[in-house]
Amino acid sequence: MTNIKDLAKIAEVSVTTVSRVLNNHPYVSEEKRNAVLKAIKVTNYNRNINAVHLSRGKTKLIGVVLPFSDHSYFALLLKGIAKQALANNYYLVLFQTDYMERKEIEALQMLKEKQIDGLIICSRTCDMQLIEEHQQFGSIVLSEDVKGQKISSTFVNHYEIFLNALEYLYQKGHRKIGYCIGRSSGSSSFNRELAYRRFHEKYSLPYNPEYIIAECFYFEDGEKIIEQVKNMATPPTALLVTGDQVAAGIVICCQQQQISIPNDLAICGFDNQPIAKMMNITTIEIPVVEMGENLFLQTINKDISNKEIAVKLIERGTV
Amino acid sequence: MTNIKDLAKIAEVSVTTVSRVLNNHPYVSEEKRNAVLKAIKVTNYNRNINAVHLSRGKTKLIGVVLPFSDHSYFALLLKGIAKQALANNYYLVLFQTDYMERKEIEALQMLKEKQIDGLIICSRTCDMQLIEEHQQFGSIVLSEDVKGQKISSTFVNHYEIFLNALEYLYQKGHRKIGYCIGRSSGSSSFNRELAYRRFHEKYSLPYNPEYIIAECFYFEDGEKIIEQVKNMATPPTALLVTGDQVAAGIVICCQQQQISIPNDLAICGFDNQPIAKMMNITTIEIPVVEMGENLFLQTINKDISNKEIAVKLIERGTV
DNA sequence: TTGTATGCGTTATCAT
DNA sequence: ATGATAACGCATACAA
DSSP states (O other), X not given: OOOHHHHHHHHTSOHHHHHHHHTTOSOOOHHHHHHHHHHHHHHTOOOOHHHHHHHHSOOOEEEEEESOSSSHHHHHHHHHHHXXXXXXXXXXXXXXXXXXXXXXXHHHHHHHTTSOSEEEESSOOSOHHHHHHHGGGSEEEESSOOTTOSSEEEEOOHHHHHHHHHHHHHHTTOOSEEEEOSOSOSHHHHHHHHHHHHHHHHXXXXXXXXXXXXXXXXXXXXXXXXXXXXXXXXXXXXXEESSHHHHHHHHHHHHHTTOOTTTTOEEEEEEOOHHXXXXXXXXXXXXXXXXXXXXXXXXXXXXXXXXXXXXXXXXXXOO | OOOHHHHHHHHTSOHHHHHHHHTTOSOOOHHHHHHHHHHHHHHTOOOOHXXXXXXXXXXXXXXXXEXXXXXXXXXXXXXXXXXXXXXTTOEEEEEEOTTOHHHHHHHHHHHHTTSOSEEEESSOOSOHHHHHHHGGGSEEEESSOXXXXXXXXXXXXXXXXXXXXXXXXXXXXXXXXXXXXXXXXXXXXXXXXXXXXXXXXXXXXXXXXXXXXXXXXXXXXXXXXXXXXXXXXXXXXXXXXXXXXXXXXXXXXXXXXXXXXXXXXXXXXXXXXXXXXXXXXXXXXXXXXXXXXXXXXXXXXXXXXXXXXXXXXXXXXXX
């Protein structure tokens, strides 16, 4: 492996000059530049990026923390992140956590150890305090409402969205409304449950914990959900489903089991993914890819900003 | 930022000793070890991984080249890769290429520049020769049949699988068989078309290029496919669909349009993803996650190996 | 068991 | 415009 020292020797210049042509710096004569270029060619020289990183103290690498990459929501978020990473000459290091705090800590550790310049946390399990403690080591961005903390974020207002969706179903005549979420812990689930409770208080509706169905991630979970609903003494007449994939799975399952939608059961999805359009599913549109893009841009931006993303109800045939 | 030199000074030992305790090397007295540990604590020391990388000449980083991460097949492959990466203390750098050769070259470049120790290419656009030229810089593994080349791979025999699937449909009485694929170029598409041609020659069936439907990636593409099929003068009676997501999309679309499956149109999917089971879709089971795991293991293994993965026909209700 | 000295490959500072 | 030299922070061969 040849290095710039070798190049310097061959081209009969100093290492500084070699470094200059390597980095397109000014102040180097055409003559010497060509000599260096020639040396690079004949030796088949390759720069050692680790030395560059050590010297510069930066890596142009951004970490992305997410629970699973084979989930449509996070896959889309990642798509947006990757798009802007590409546009800004950064690379991504993926941390698939399966919601294990240990894996999140590893990502924070890499920030500490300077392997990555910044970190995008799409969904977290660990404590906010832990994250704050690591901000000194690099830019950290979250995809949740951090409420005035000194940390950047791009998020949707899960509380408000849920409340609006519930109101919508209420206006459509529904009084027994359930919802399906992924994991039951986490800030978004917390806010959703809060909205759900407030909604029931507001209209003096009975709060039925059975109506909250957790661990709904994928299309095929629709089967499990319908099974659960069917086993209820008084099943809900409408379901808010946080994810169009799952909503689609429910719709399919209902078709198979002769459950009429929206008559027997109304379904409102989330995200407005193509599958929702294709299957004519009423849903809340969330611009996930754009959120990913913004998350990345915030990461490489010095300023701290908090961006709430607007959503939109898309009325179709399942409510 | 304190470094091991500072630690050495504080703990009143040499940098070597500091390095030893940092890396859990033997031959260091409890006394000195504790002194170092204490120094680490009081200074809030963090190792600079870039210096480690430079010194060691390795990064414990493996690159993963794939066209899109929001596609179920590649997401599952990535899942397997990530699983073994985790188990073996490696991290992954993601290269989403959108099938752009330029992005693949960037990944190869990073191998050259020692930012990554190895590279897993899940699907490629670039020339094999280019890849071979980069093997000297690190371990490269492909997910295709490299046919005796001196490079590791984990793959399924697309030619044989397609041939068998076509035979199966033939036995079921089908004579007008079409198929849906992702991109039309690439080695797997080549092999599939080859099988398709041979099959038609063998049974003296008319070869109809219209029956080859490309650019089928996602669930929602099912709609487009059915549209195309309906517009054909003599539509196929069976469709081989390389991906259960797309197959499911087709099935749904047929339901909506009163096209009876398998009577009007038989569908055979690929991968045996959960959605196929849920929707009772006949499919070819491919252990994608296991393939991903094997790809990773090959990457960190010195020896070159080529592993063909066996598949299995899962007969269900759509053929 | 411990320490010295050198190498890893590049960039940055400063002088000329 | 060019170059000598000092960082950057760590690992390790070798010596003791």
